[in-house]
Amino acid sequence: MKRLLACTGLLMAAATVFAQTPAAKPAPKSPPATATASIGGKTVTVTYSSPRVSGREGRLFTKDGQISKDPTYPVWRAGANNATKLDIGGDIKIGDLAVPKGSYTLYVDISDPDNWVLVVNKQTGQWGTKYDKAQDLGRVKMTMAAPPSMLEELKYTVVDNGSGSGSLTLAWENKSGSVPISAQ
16 A cells, blocks of 8 residues: 555656646757858858758749748848848958948848849848848859759858958858958
8 A cells, every 4th residue: 555655646746747847849940050260360150040941942042932922032031030140250351342340131132043142231130031221231243053962951151261261152952152251
């Protein structure tokens, strides 16, 4: 009888503990990500949310595709959720665009899905679909390439090539666009 009461007591205590344990949250659909490198001694960091293709292959960048539903189209938030953030630890050049030390938002003009243009915008902290063209610092044509295979997850890469030069690349699905970076 004592064993039965002890077992019942332990079972009730365990049920109480498990009932109070919160359920695990599902992974976000577009998890946060960061790409960073030091180029010529200046830290370049891109902070973004990485959406997935999720069965929409071939239906993202077309004029009637998924991205065309964004209110800022053909300017795209180049990520998901909050606007993609660029932090620079010193003056740099992105292509021919002089970018002073500070924080910026990155967008991509995909008017021509095969010829992207990187948009560096001075407004920061906004949701990704809040774009104000008047706040553009400037635009840089991206060099386009096709990744070796379909990329399920949107990915930024910042690379130091040495001698004060590097690159920033955005790749997703079957598109990849890059711009050169140089330290000033």
